[in-house]
Amino acid sequence: MHITFSDDPPIFDGVDLEINFTALVDGQPVVCAITVEALEDHFGAASAREEHVLPAYEQGRARIRAVCAEALDENGGQPVVLRSGLFRVAGMEPK
Template structure:
């Protein structure tokens, strides 16, 4: 199955303290989808100063285009509708 279209609504990411990540909605071929990015990835690659919600959101918003580019690639490669971006996903991408 190949993915034809991935869209990212400009929603404010939701913070999940149990999983230490931010989650955002997406749309894959017209179906609802979700992607999350770990606090570790935001600290390692996008300058988040801590695991605090405000620091993570600031780093996310400052690099949203780069994050969504990698999310798009992962949605396209996997055809999944729920993905989690870890630090390793960005090692060579950004």
């Protein structure tokens, strides 16, 4: 399975309190998300407001994508919602 990420800008979803972004799994788009809670807990977002979570996403983009790619690989390329606890799983903490 070949996993890359679209250069499309992430989209804030204020209803579900997530940032949506697009992964490409074998060239096919798969919409994935990271919760605002994860951005607050692990990437320094000061609140759930869009102006706080989008910069936190940008700052953590490399790690978010790495964790997302691992999750996509483990679930066969299905959409993923990255929650705070996932970043505490062994092997997914920053080095």
